[in-house]
Structures are given as C-alpha cells and as structure tokens.
Amino acid sequence: MDKKTNSCSSEEEKVMMKQDKDEEERGMWGNQCEFFLSCLGYAVGFGNVWRFPYLAYKNGGAAFLIPYFTMLLCAGLPLFFMELVLGQYTSLGPNIIFPKMTPILTGIGWGMIIVSALVTIYYNVILAWALFYIFASFTSELPWTGCHNDFNTPECYLLQENKVCKNMTMFYYNQSCLEPEAYCGLVNLASFNDSHCFDPNDNDSLVVADGAVRRLTPSEDYYRNRVLRVTGKTWKDMGGMQWELVGCLAVAWLLVFACMVKGIKSSGKVVYFTALFPYVVLIILFVRGITLEGASLGIDYYLLKPDLSRLADSEVWSDAAIQIFFSFGLSFGGLITLASYNKYENNCMRDAIVISLANCSTSVFAGFVIFSILGFLAHELGVEVEDVVSSGSGLAFVVYPAAVTRMPVAPLWSLLFFAMLITLGLDSQFTTVETVTTAILDQFHSLRSRRPLVVGVTCLLLFFMGLTMCLEGGVYMFELFFFYSSGLSVIILSITEIVAVQYIYGFRNFFRHITEDMGITVPRPLYAYWLLTWCAVTPLVLLAILVFSVIYFVPAYWDDYVFPLEIQVLGWLILFSTVIMVPLGMIYALMTNSGCRKDLLVPTPDFCPAHVRQERRRGQVNSACVNNDAPVVTLHL
Numbered sequence: 001m002d003k004k005t006n007s008c009s010s011e012e013e014k015v016m017m018k019q020d021k022d023e024e025e026r027g028m029w030g031n032q033c034e035f036f037l038s039c040l041g042y043a044v045g046f047g048n049v050w051r052f053p054y055l056a057y058k059n060g061g062a063a064f065l066i067p068y069f070t071m072l073l074c075a076g077l078p079l080f081f082m083e084l085v086l087g088q089y090t091s092l093g094p095n096i097i098f099p100k101m102t103p104i105l106t107g108i109g110w111g112m113i114i115v116s117a118l119v120t121i122y123y124n125v126i127l128a129w130a131l132f133y134i135f136a137s138f139t140s141e142l143p144w145t146g147c148h149n150d151f152n153t154p155e156c157y158l159l160q161e162n163k164v165c166k167n168m169t170m171f172y173y174n175q176s177c178l179e180p181e182a183y184c185g186l187v188n189l190a191s192f193n194d195s196h197c198f199d200p201n202d203n204d205s206l207v208v209a210d211g212a213v214r215r216l217t218p219s220e221d222y223y224r225n226r227v228l229r230v231t232g233k234t235w236k237d238m239g240g241m242q243w244e245l246v247g248c249l250a251v252a253w254l255l256v257f258a259c260m261v262k263g264i265k266s267s268g269k270v271v272y273f274t275a276l277f278p279y280v281v282l283i284i285l286f287v288r289g290i291t292l293e294g295a296s297l298g299i300d301y302y303l304l305k306p307d308l309s310r311l312a313d314s315e316v317w318s319d320a321a322i323q324i325f326f327s328f329g330l331s332f333g334g335l336i337t338l339a340s341y342n343k344y345e346n347n348c349m350r351d352a353i354v355i356s357l358a359n360c361s362t363s364v365f366a367g368f369v370i371f372s373i374l375g376f377l378a379h380e381l382g383v384e385v386e387d388v389v390s391s392g393s394g395l396a397f398v399v400y401p402a403a404v405t406r407m408p409v410a411p412l413w414s415l416l417f418f419a420m421l422i423t424l425g426l427d428s429q430f431t432t433v434e435t436v437t438t439a440i441l442d443q444f445h446s447l448r449s450r451r452p453l454v455v456g457v458t459c460l461l462l463f464f465m466g467l468t469m470c471l472e473g474g475v476y477m478f479e480l481f482f483f484y485s486s487g488l489s490v491i492i493l494s495i496t497e498i499v500a501v502q503y504i505y506g507f508r509n510f511f512r513h514i515t516e517d518m519g520i521t522v523p524r525p526l527y528a529y530w531l532l533t534w535c536a537v538t539p540l541v542l543l544a545i546l547v548f549s550v551i552y553f554v555p556a557y558w559d560d561y562v563f564p565l566e567i568q569v570l571g572w573l574i575l576f577s578t579v580i581m582v583p584l585g586m587i588y589a590l591m592t593n594s595g596c597r598k599d600l601l602v603p604t605p606d607f608c609p610a611h612v613r614q615e616r617r618r619g620q621v622n623s624a625c626v627n628n629d630a631p632v633v634t635l636h637l
Helices: 002-026 032-043 046-058 061-090 094-101 107-136 159-167 180-186 218-227 243-260 264-274 277-290 295-304 308-312 314-327 334-339 348-381 393-404 410-443 445-465 474-484 488-517 524-551 565-579 581-592 597-601 610-617
Strands: 171-173 176-178 196-199 202-208
Touching: 032 264, 032 334, 032 348, 032 410, 046 061, 046 295, 046 314, 046 348, 046 393, 046 410, 061 094, 061 295, 061 308, 061 314, 061 334, 061 348, 061 488, 061 524, 094 107, 094 334, 094 410, 094 488, 094 581, 107 218, 107 243, 107 393, 107 410, 107 445, 107 474, 107 488, 107 565, 107 581, 159 171, 159 176, 171 180, 176 180, 218 393, 243 264, 243 410, 243 445, 264 277, 264 410, 277 295, 277 348, 277 410, 295 348, 314 348, 314 488, 314 524, 334 410, 348 393, 393 410, 410 445, 474 565, 488 524, 488 565, 488 581, 565 581
Parallel strands: none
Antiparallel strands: 171 176, 196 202
C-alpha cells in the first residue's frame, strides 16, 4: 500500500515538474526594453508611413489631428492597455485566456488567431515587393527612371519628352512624337480636329486628344508591368506565376523564420534594429526632404492650411477611428501575445501610454517627411500637390520611387527608403506570426521543445498560401485579402472582447488584478479615465465605428476594376471565417459543459498568473484567483 502511494506521489510530482517545465519553456523577454521595442515596432508599421499622411490630406490637413487624437483617447489607448493587462496577468495567448476567463466566449481568441494568420499572408507580399525594389536598386540608373525598357508599355511617358512634343504641336506616345492624326489612329480613334479625336463609333463625339489614353509615369509603369506584371483585366485572367516575386516572397519568409526560430529570445534581439532603424531613415529623409525645392508646398498643404469645416463630416471621424484602430493592431491577438512574455509586475500601463503617444507622434512626423517630398515632386512636375498624392501601395511603390529618381545618387535614396519599409513591415510581421505560433504552443505544450519546427512549418504553410498573390493577376487576390481579412471582423471581435472583459468578467475584478495583483499604481484621474472608457465610451465608439464602417463600406477593387459579385462573396467568407469563431465557441462551450449553465459566465480556477498556477499544482493555493469581491487568492499558512 505504501509502495502504491509512493508511486502515485512520484507520478504526480513528475506531472507537476513537466507542467512547471512547460511554463519555463514558454520563455520571457530578456529585459523590459525588448518588450517595449517589440510593441512599438508592432504598432508602427506601413500605415504610419503611407496611410496616415493620405488621410490627413484627404480630411482637412491639420484639422484631422483633432478627431485622430480624440479617437486615440476614446478607443485606441483603452483597448491597448486592456490587452496588455490580459496577456501580462495570465502569461497566456488569446486562444487560452478567453476559455479560462469567460468560457461562453471561448471563440474570441481563436478569431484573433485567424485574423493574424490571414494578415500575415498578404503582409509578407508587401515585404516581397519591397525586396524586389531593393534588388532593383543595385544599379547605376534606377529601372523606373525612363520608358526605354523592354517591359515599358506604349502608355509610359516622361514629362520632359511630352513637353517637347507639345511644343511641336505633336503628341507623345510609345516613346515618340506623333502627328495628331497618326496619334488618334494609334489609339483607335478617328481623325484629328482642333485638339480632339473623333470617336469612330459616334462621329459627333469628340475625345480630347491628351485624354485619349491613360498615361503612366515610368514608376507606375514599372510597378504595374515589371513588379506585378498585371497581364489581365479581370479575375479570369490571373496568368502564370512570377518566379522572381516568388523568390522575393521566399526570402521574406526566410527572414521572418530566421528572426523567430528561437521565439522572443531571437526576435527580442532583432527588434533593436528593426524598431529603431526606420526612425533613423525617417530623420535622414526629413532632413533631405525639407531642403528640396518646393518642400514648403507639401508641408503647407499638409498642416498649415487646416480645413475645420471637414470636422462636421462623420466620414472624417470614421477615418480617424479606423486609422487608430488598425495602426495599433487591436484585437489581432498580437498585443496579448507580446505582453504574455512580460514579467508579472511590469508597469504595462506606463508602456501603453508611452507606446500609444510614440505611435501617433511617428505618424505625424512621417507626414512631414512624406509631404516635403510630395511638395518637391509637385514642383518638379509642375502640378498641384493633390495631383501626386495617393494612398496605399500607390504612395509607396509609385510616388516615392518617382521622387527618388529626381534626387542625386538616386539608387542610395531608393535603398534607404525600401530598407525602411522592410524593417517597418518585419516588426509587425514578427508579432502576427508569433501570435499564431504561440497559440499552437500554448494549445499543445508537448510542441514547446520543438519550437523551430513549429515556426518553420507555420512559415512554410503561410508562404504557400501567399503564392496566389504572386500570379500575374495576384494583385487581385492581394486586394481581396486586404479589404476583407481585417476589417469589420476585427471591430466585431473588439466589441465582443470588451463585453467579455468589462461586463461579464467585471471591471472590479479586472482592475483588482492591475492594482493589487500586479502592483501598478493608478492615480485617481487615470482610474476615472479607465472606468469611463472601458465601461461606456469605448464600447459606444466601437459600435459607432462598426455602423460607419458598414455605411461607408466599399466593395473590393483594384485600380478602376470592381471585383465581380462572386469574388465579393468570397471576400465575405474570408471575413466570416474569423467572426464565426465566436458563435462556434459558444456552441462548443454549451456542448462540453457538464455543470450549471451559469458556470459558462464564471472564470475557471486556472484563470490565474503563471506563478499562482504553479503554487496551486503544489497545493499552496486552494481557491480561484477571483471570486466576485473576495480576496484574489487564499494561501495556506
């Protein structure tokens, strides 16, 4: 009998030792700086450089800063801090936290994981494009400088050569100056008459000769016909595989794998470079930008001519909220994952405030850099600033490349700019991939000793899923994912998340973890701020964002091609693949619950810090971590 008892005791000790080892193998940040830079790198990404300046231009210049910082205080900062607390308190990923905190909403975490997985697929394609430009920049003359390359189309034109043709009352087309009638004939229009071509299908209809064809700058022609190689005009013409782009995508995933192979032990060191290098380049570009002729035109347009009347437009407030929302990466699971590797008593409230302000300040500073260059470009081209401004990939891969060709030592500036884009993207990519791998390792503890294999297989699978975006019509698939993978679904997940934390679990219990458990001192004004935002303001703002996102929803498109209905349906399926996890999680919780249904609204005993879970396994703690307003834990004396 004694032997059997000793045997059972020995087995229990082995189980406890294995569980303790699992906790240790999960890892922690080497120091506080690694966590801070990782969060900063995750929050500061492509959107700060190309989307924020465009939105400022579009929505009243400096006036846009009012709704922007209002939305930061009403939604961005409260959610940012809440997710850091969730991860730091439990040392668990999002897929494990919610089943333990609010079992009925088990699916929230898995919805976040799927969002991160979908985003990583198209996000690394942007990195692949930037790598393509990096390799192309190792030359004495950038290939998007002129129209005399094999890949250039007849629509490619140079402003200088076009002016020469105009001075001779001729038209520039296919690298040549053409007589008016010959020009009209080449573009499938009838004879020329008084600066117009006749439409052959309607002899009474005139077409302005200058607008007879869509003209492409060399940089846009390079982007469309060399990088993307868009051969078809619809989804039915996806074309063949672009092996050069496949190679760049493979290099991008190899970079991610190499930096993450040891988890935060490796990515935490790499982030010293990837998080800080973009600031070095931005400062260099800023100094260079403000010294360019015409820079003041862009800066004046950006900040010194605020249009306060735009504040009456609800779309401006919606744009500001969505920019804050997606810039911070809220409800992607990334912030919870990063904080889960934190030391238990780290002051994450301080981190949330500093990182949030740094993120927004970076956006504003990037605006100065970008608009100084756009002002220079507008001066060079002889056009207004608004005629060279565009958003998204058009700003990064068309306008900037055009600007660097007009600078001395153009290849060097090109290398600096695209190196900055790559480091900006890598930080965010590290976190989204880490969110996926952490979910796998938290779900299956036995795999923690095989982290390199898990990271490698994850990167390989995501690489294969991104190959459709490397087809000659792959930009259509890219835009479909961009439109639908992290839009309305993330807003819905955020609303569900704040309901789970602040209403079901409870504000008092949650705040007790912050002040009593983690020992974070919260001044009274901040206490009132967190209470007001978490329990009232933020949920209402999220609902408003959801409503406005639906009202202003635009179907997926690229260029002037709106995707057909069946493709839009595919996009909605991508969107629902994340949201559907919430009701599926409810069904699973109801089916597997053997006790009272009320138990699904109550946290499980395992919703605790990692050290408390260890103490419970060793019999040093005998109660749940939270029990309404009772003490958090009861220790055996």
